[in-house]
Structure formats: structure tokens, C-alpha cells
Amino acid sequence: MSGAHRHDSECKRIFALLSEYLDAELPADSCDQIEAHLKDCPPCLEFLESLRRTIELCRGFEPGELPGPLAESVRRELRERYEKALRARESQGAA
Amino acid sequence: MTGPAGPVFATMAAVATLGAGESQQQEVELARRLVAGEPGAFERFVELFRNKVFQYSLLMCGHREDAEEVAQDALFKVFEKLDQLREPERIRPWVFRIARNACLMKRRKSVFAPAQELSLDELMPQAGDDGGQRKLEIADWSALPEDHALRAELRRVVREAIEELPEIYKTVLILRDIEGLSTAEAAEVLEVSEEVVKTRLHRARLAIRQKLDWYLRSRRGEKPAERAN
Ligand SMILES: [Zn+2]
Numbered sequence: 055m056s057g058a059h060r061h062d063s064e065c066k067r068i069f070a071l072l073s074e075y076l077d078a079e080l081p082a083d084s085c086d087q088i089e090a091h092l093k094d095c096p097p098c099l100e101f102l103e104s105l106r107r108t109i110e111l112c113r114g115f116e117p118g119e120l121p122g123p124l125a126e127s128v129r130r131e132l133r134e135r136y137e138k139a140l141r142a143r144e145s146q147g148a149a
Numbered sequence: 150m151t152g153p154a155g156p157v158f159a160t161m162a163a164v165a166t167l168g169a170g171e172s173q174q175q176e177v178e179l180a181r182r183l184v185a186g187e188p189g190a191f192e193r194f195v196e197l198f199r200n201k202v203f204q205y206s207l208l209m210c211g212h213r214e215d216a217e218e219v220a221q222d223a224l225f226k227v228f229e230k231l232d233q234l235r236e237p238e239r240i241r242p243w244v245f246r247i248a249r250n251a252c253l254m255k256r257r258k259s260v261f262a263p264a265q266e267l268s269l270d271e272l273m274p275q276a277g278d279d280g281g282q283r284k285l286e287i288a289d290w291s292a293l294p295e296d297h298a299l300r301a302e303l304r305r306v307v308r309e310a311i312e313e314l315p316e317i318y319k320t321v322l323i324l325r326d327i328e329g330l331s332t333a334e335a336a337e338v339l340e341v342s343e344e345v346v347k348t349r350l351h352r353a354r355l356a357i358r359q360k361l362d363w364y365l366r367s368r369r370g371e372k373p374a375e376r377a378n
Contacts, residue, residue, distance in 0.1 A: 062276075069273055073351035079332065097276060097285040104290040108358040111307050112326040117204035121217050124199065128221060132195060132228055139231035140186045146232065 064091055065098050072105055173241065173329055180240035184231065199224055201328065202248040208311060208323055209252050223251040242334040245324060249338055265315035272355035274362070288365035299368075303361065310360040318353035325350050 068088050074080045075088050092099045179197065182190035202223045207216035226247045234243055275286045293299065311319060324335040325346070335350075336343045 065276075066273070070269060070351070073354055074347055077332075079347065097283050100285055100290075101274065101287065104287060104362065105354060105358050107290050107293055108354055108361055109326060111303055111361070112311075112322065112354065112357060113329075115304065115307050115311070115327055117208060117308075117327070119204065119207060119213070120200055121203040121220055124195070129195070132224055133191060135225065135228035136191055136231065139228055140184075142232035143184060 065095060068092075068098060069101070072102055073109075076102075076106055076109060176241060177238045180234070180237035184234060184237055195224065198227070198244055202244065202251075205245065205248055205323055205328070206252045206255075208327075209316070209320060210255065211312065215255050219248065219251045219255050222254070223248045226251065239334075241328070241330055242337045245328065245330065245334075245338045249320065264317055267315065267318060267352040267356055269352065269355070272352065272359055274359075288362045288369065290362075290365070302368075303364075306361055306364045307357065310357040313360075314353055314356060318349050318356065321346055321349040322353040322357070326354070 068091055071080060071084065071088060075085065080088070092102065176197070179190060179194055183194045199220050203216050203220040206219035207213065210216060210219070223244070227244055230247070234240070276283050277286050278284065293303075311322065314322065320339060321335060324330045324338055325332070330338065332343045332346050332350075335346045339346065
């Protein structure tokens with residue numbers, strides 16, 4: 055073993071990449087390096103797991119609150135704009 | 150030994166990308182029907198995206214009234230510009246870009262908070278020594294899924310942690326992890342590079358992880374638990 059210091063610096067380097075690793079956004083060789091490190095480094099693996107669960111919780115998070123009912127006048131105005139946009143699209147298509 | 154690090158880690162990486170795909174497809178399909186003028190598409194679109202924009206801006210600005218106004222302003226803009234939407238598959242970044250701008254317009258009237266940076270060093274856990282083994286000073290996360298009461302509590306902690314994020318991190322986290330936009334789409338909405346999106350997302354997640362960790366440890370009594378008064 056090349057000593058705790060070198061090990062720590064590798065942990066630190068990998069720490070910065072863990073989200074990209076979990077998002078599968080890293081090139082294959084970086085992934086391989088990370089996985090090789092994780093095999094021999096329980097603390098990094100444990101940390102990765104806590105980050106993975108955090109992401110799961112964020113992804114499963116539902117804000118819950120809904121806006122109040124939409125005023126009828128606003129809905130009408132939205133629909134007018136919508137129909138106008140549809141007509142514009144049609145005439146663009148026809149042109 | 151079963152080959153190099155393979156399946157375990159591959160599964161881990163895959164988990165984080167699951168989940169959002171199906172609803173994204175449905176939203177794109179809805180956008181197609183909307184621009185084709187199909188019956189029912191308008192009502193469905195207004196309902197769905199008004200809620201989304203409302204929830205985004207509520208997390209961003211914290212005030213219901215502002216969020217309602219932002220949602221309304223954004224929808225007006227969306228329909229005003231709908232004839233310019235060339236690719237329905239880009240509906241999500243397109244709407245969120247409009248929503249973000251509506252949010253910024255609203256914000257301009259209030260106090261402008263200086264951009265606050267989160268540093269990696271502060272988000273990295275301390276490592277201690279446990280009988281010669283390096284040991285992280287973090288909570289035991291392995292017990293999470295079984296405990297339902299805990300999961301309800303965790304949702305509250307997640308919400309608070311999101312609300313407390315500095316704005317530039319919060320907006321990335323909402324777009325990527327809650328709304329399920331891709332890195333490229335989030336970069337487009339925020340008008341920054343994909344690298345910036347990745348960096349900010351990682352820090353945002355780390356900050357939330359750290360708050361969850363504090364919570365889990367206080368719950369286990371590692372630190373004096375602050376009981377809800
Ligand atoms: Zn390590």
C-alpha cells in the first residue's frame with residue numbers, strides 16, 4: 055500500500071465524480087478507475103451508497119402543493135392565444 | 150470472485166437514471182397533440198404544466214402567490230410563442246426556460262441574494278479511525294427503506310434541504326432530479342454549459358446528502374437530537 059495520503063487524494067478525486075458516475079455520464083475508463091477504487095475502499099463505497107439513496111429520495115420527491123383553481127377568464131385568454139398560435143402554425147405550414 | 154466490479158456497480162449507476170422516462174414520453178406526446186390541435190390536449194397541457202411551473206417556482210421563491218403568478222405568466226408566454234415551437238420533443242426545456250425567465254422577472258422586484266458557492270471540501274465527510282480501519286463519520290444509510298415513518302420524515306428533511314439550497318444549485322437540482330431533464334436540457338434552460346450543470350448538480354446533491362446525514366445521526370442519538378418542540 056502506498057500509504058494513507060495517496061489513498062486519500064484518490065478518494066478526494068473520486069468524490070468529485072460520483073454524481074456523474076451514478077448518472078452514467080463518465081467515459082468508460084473513468085468508470086473503470088472508480089470501480090477499481092471502490093472495490094478496495096469501503097468508505098468510498100459507503101459514501102457512494104448514501105449519495106445514491108439521496109438521489110433516489112430527490113427523484114421520488116413530489117412537491118405536493120398545487121396551485122389554486124385557474125380563473126375562468128385566464129383559461130379563456132389562454133385558449134384564445136392557443137387558437138391564435140394554431141392558426142399561425144397552420145398558415146406557416148401552408149406557406 | 151466474479152469478474153471485475155461489474156454487476157453491482159452497473160446496477161448502482163443504472164438506478165439513478167431510471168424513473169423519469171415514462172412521464173417524459175407522455176409529456177412529449179401531449180405536446181405533439183397540442184400543436185396538432187387535438188381535442189382535449191389544451192386542457193390536459195394547461196393542467197399538467199401549470200402544476201409543474203407552479204411547483205418549480207414555489208421551490209425557487211417560496212411564496213405561493215408569486216408562484217401562482219409565475220405559473221400564469223409563463224403559460225401566457227407558452228401559448229403566445231407556441232407557433233415557434235418547432236420540435237415537440239423539446240417541450241420540457243422549452244417550457245422551463247420560459248418558467249425560469251418568468252421566475253427571474255418576479256425575483257427582480259425582491260432583494261437580490263448574492264450568489265453563494267458550495268465548496269466540495271465542506272461537503273466531504275470526515276474520516277476517522279476505527280481500530281486501524283478508515284471509517285467515515287456518516288450515518289448508517291443501509292436501514293433506510295424498511296422504515297415507513299422514517300421515510301415520511303425524510304421527505305420533510307429533503308424538502309427543507311432543497312429549499313435551503315442556494316439558488317444556482319436549487320434550480321439545477323429541481324430540473325435534473327425532480328423534473329427529470331437531461332444534462333443537455335438543463336444546460337439549455339439555464340444558459341450554462343453542461344459542465345456547469347454537472348458541477349452544480351453534484352454539489353446540490355451533496356448538500357442534501359449532508360443534511361439527511363445530520364438528520365439520521367441526530368435521530369440515532371449520535372448527536373443530541375433536537376426534538377420537534
Ligand atoms: Zn476511497
